[in-house]
Amino acid sequence: MTPAELSQAVQAAVSAAVEAGELTVTVPEHVTVERPKNRDHGDYATNVALQLAKPAGKPPRAVAELVAARLREVTGIAKVDIAGPGFLNITLDAASAGELARTIVAAGEAYGRNEALKGLKINLEFVSANPTGPIHIGGVRWAAVGDSLARILRATGADVTTEYYLNDAGVQISKFAASLHAAANGRPVPADGYVGEYIGDIAKAITDSVPGLLDLPEDEQRSVFREQGLALMVAEIKRSMEEFGTHFDVWFSEKSLHDSGAVGKSIERLREQGHVFDQDDAIWLRTTDFGDDKDRVLIKADGDTTYFAADAAYYLSKRDRGSEVSVYMLGADHHGYVNRLKAIAACAGDDMNRNIEVKIGQFVKMLRDGEEVRMSKRAGNIITIDDVVDWIGVDAARYTLARSSTDSTITLDINLLTSQTSENPVFYIQYAHTRMCGVRRKAESMGITKGSAEDFKPELLSTEWESELLGALADFPRVLAKAGELREPHHVARYLEEDVARKYHRFYDHCQILPKGDEEVTDLTRARLWLADATRTVVANGLALLGVSAPERM
Structure with a gap:
């Protein structure tokens, strides 16, 4: 049951x-x-x-x-x-409790999936770093957490659209283009520009692909570097994300909001709601009505639109595209955005406590040999996603970043996360899975199978260790529902480690699964093989939702 x-x-x-x-x-x-x-x-x-x-x-x-x-x-x-x-x-009774093992094995990859969030349409935006350089370590955390959350939300019935917001308009893109232009012409990068080997690499790629580029007038050169540099950087970000196992359904361009006139239209829509006012030759949104610390400028006195105006247009775009709940996953330096984004939703006539959620992720540090790692040769002054993958691998990065609440600062210890010890959390849970697979392989080598579902005798799974493990396996759907409702993937990782793997090891240590020597194969042998296979199924399903592999051998 x-x-x-x-x-x-x-x-x-x-x-x-x-x-x-x-x-x-x-x-x-x-x-x-x-x-x-x-x-x-x-x-x-x-x-x-x-x-x-x-x-x-x-x-x-x-x-x-x-x-x-x-x-x-x-x-x-x-x-x-x-x-x-x-x-x-x-x-x-023992038979009813043990029956769960058969249920899990029969369900396979579907076990744990439920309809706790059935029909809820969620726009999940995460990472969204400026396309002016490689994804840094803070973005890596959201890549792991956001993608895992999307998988969990879908497993609990939600209709999820994952989205990356490309900040491809404004001052930062101009500085990026100026940095490429300077590097290509052998000049020092501007003081407020971007540094690192990647700037030189991109500049060279552009000059190689556009013969005679450096003979053009300066303004034409900068235009080419802006357009092609942005395209190359976005392609690089997409490559990094896909190699990290993180997929986005939509890559949304901030520039498209301006080019399409969506920013201006959104201001008029907000004005119709009664929250836009004119003051000091500027146009404002009265966000203080909804908890913001100050009202926000939409269009400055000189006629230029603000980033905030684009933020407002972007939120309305999400709602127009069918999003019922818009989830923003922002970096640790974005605490000031929480109230202003919620105020946009309220000014648009939405429920700021339901239609919008803003999550702030805390900082990530990396250690090697007890010392903090701060620099990347390629990016200059940041650690990039490729650095993290090179040092510890995709599985270790994704699992470790997803297993802690985003409210807490996290430290990735390179030495620990590349070790094969029980202190290494990803090794611990993956080893548990390989141990389960090992039981199945050994049984097959002995010519033993768990038998048909009709021959399974669940009432034999009656020891305290079997009962404890069955209880943990039964909890998987509830854990998934909780992780989805709270938007916290770490509940799945902690459950796999602290509940399933730990209780499986206790079961394995106290309950003999396979016969020894001349011992006969019994119904209890087969029943325990069912339980081991059910446990393997739950661990594999949980790891898949975190985007982590479940190896059969290590």
Whole structure:
């Protein structure tokens, strides 16, 4: 019996009590059942009686008794106890608990997927670094977290569009073009320009592809360097993202907002909402009405539009393209953007607490031999995504960056993350998967199979270690739903490590799976092979959602 099936059983018990006239309440659409921290309290617990007590006009324990009486008649439930003010502690019989192993193996890659966010249309924007240089280490964190989150959201039923916002308009692009132009002509890069080997590499690529470029007038040269430099840099960013396993459905151009007139149209739309005003020859958005620390200029007195005006047009574009929730994942230096972006949504008539979410990721540091690594030869003054991949690999980078809450600063220790020890989190979880695959290979070499589903005897999985592991596997759909609802992929990684892998190792150490010597192959042997295969399935599914490989050998 899965937690979802048990939830339905509790719901049916409530419904039966209502139909019998014993309770006068609205039957809840969903009943939460959770694994209790103390295993003496049963396999699952629910507080449904406490939730229904007030509308039912009865004490919680009286409601609990009515529900418990019906649950005790359900096949697969061995015992129902009432604890405290009215909690229901439910114990499954061994066969019902062990049945989960067959369910997981049969579901395969689909196990864990659910409809917690069914139909919700989400625009998920992340990384979005200026296309003026390689992706730096802060962007690498969002590449890992954002892509993992997109996979998790889709696994929980959401309709997700992943998006990269190209800041391809404005002063920074002009500085980038000026830097390329200077490098190509053998001049020093401007003081406020970009440095690093990549500037020289791009400048040379452009001059090689455009014969006679340096003979053109200076302004024409700068125009070519701007256009082609931007195209080459964007191509480089796309390459890095794809090699990191991160995919974007949309690459959205800021410049397109200006060229299409969307910025001007968005200002008029906001004016119609009553939040645009004119002052000091400039046009403003009254964001202070919605918690911003000051009102924001949309068009300056000289007629130039601001970055904020483009931000407003971009938000409206997302909504026009069908986004119900727009999620922005921004770097650690963007705290000031939270209130102003939410204020844009409110000024547009949206719910700033529902239609827009702004996540801020904290800083990432890298250590080698105990010393912080600060510089990249190619980029000059930053560590790039290619540096990270070269030093620790895609799997280690993605897993380590996704396994911690983005609210916390994280340190990537190169020595640790390239070691084959249990202290290395990615090695620990991948090794657990290879160990599970190793059991299957050894069984096959001995001519042993887990047998057909009809021959599986789930009631034999009755030890405390088997029960503990089955409970962890049953929790996977709930963990995915929680990670999606909170927009926090680290819950999946921590679950794989601290719940599944740890409990599998305990099961492996205490429960002999395969026969030794002349021992016979028994139904218990086959039942434990089912459990090992179910565990392997959950680990592989979880790693896939984090964009990390599940190797069969290491």
